[in-house]
Amino acid sequence: MTSKLALVVALAALALPGTAAANLPARLIGISPQNAANAKDYRLMREAGIVNARLPMAWSSIQRDNRAAVKPDWTAFDHDVRLAAENGIQIMPFLWGTPDWVAGDIADMPIRNGWERWAWTRFLQDAVRRYGPGGGFWRGEEELPYLPIRRWEIWNEQNIISFANDPSPARFGALIRLSGRVIKREDPRAEVVVGGFFGVPLQIPPNIATGDFLNRMYRVRGVKRFFDGVALHPYVGEATAMRAQILNMRRIMRAHGDAATPLYVTEIGWGSDPGPTRWERGLRGQATQLSRSFAMLSANRRRWRIGGVWWFSWADEPNTCQFCSSAGLLTGSREAKPAWYRFVAWTGGDPEAVPRAQFGAAE
DSSP states (O other), X not given: OOHHHHHHHHHHHHHOOTTHHHHSOGGGEEEOOSSOOOHHHHHHHHHTTOOEEEEEEEHHHHOOSOXXXXXXXXXXXXXXXXXXXXXXXXXXXXXXXXXXXXXXXXXXXXXXXXXXXXXXXXXXXXXXXXXXXXXXXXXXXXXXXXXXXXXXXXXXXXXXXXXXSSOOHHHHHHXXXXXXXXXXXXXXXXXXXXXXXXXXXXXXXXXXXXXXXXXXXXXXXXXXXXXXXXXXXXXXXXXXXXXXXXXXXXXXXXXXXXXXXXXXXXXXXXXXXXXSSTTBOHHXXXXXXXXXXXXXXXXXXXXXXXXXXXXXXXXOOTTSSTTGGGOOSBOTTSOBOHHHHHXXXXXXXXXXXXXXXXXXXXX
């Protein structure tokens, strides 16, 4: 056995408990890239065993100008959907980001007045009619594998000011109610997912604790009819700390008669730099936390009704948030970190699809 193959086998062996593959199927494991992916990236995702990618569908980028003057520009998102479909990867978008011709800031939820609600409604209609079943995109791509978008995540980390000006459970609940109504009218079998809550926000207020926000969101009249799942981003220092966040969410969901609704972990990750934040664990620490978090989700998948988990992120990207810049499974040059080997052991992907990164003494 070569030394390279021995390393791969050793890392894979550390990744899985004996029954993990049966408890957390590869189809439930996806990737949430932070950077634009190209054709090579999507081919590597396929080789990594990834069948689901969570991508931002940023309204502010797609429709920069007033709809009355300029139609939405789907070119960039078409590109991703096309590359993903070519490689058998299903896209789940999260829709967010209000353009400045609708409201004052990208983080303003478009729900405050009739103009904002009308503009958001038309954007949702356009998106489902383009990428949903029988959508215009698919009619123009007959040679592609047919993978229409059926699951739509609404907003992102709506309980913190990074993504929501003046976070408000009432306004967000109204946004979910409107979004679900529109999407399900266009595709009655579509699934609407409540955007991923940032697990334990700092600076409360102005941020709002996940449990408090979720509890108050459920009180919005009629909201439950219009969503099919709730998402969480349980960023923690130690994987074991996820348990308390998930149990708290499940407790609140049960209290509102919603015990059967799936929970989606639409972002989870750690950086491979050594610090200084609690989410940066070093190269080996990143791999260890990935294994521990996946093992916990696997062991409790049915009890917690886990509908899927998406690792953040695919590759390192400089000049992003402090831990984000080293959160990738791969380096910026698409070489494998130790976390890559743990990840593909869960998905059944090819560990040798990319070269191993050389970190020297730092590894």
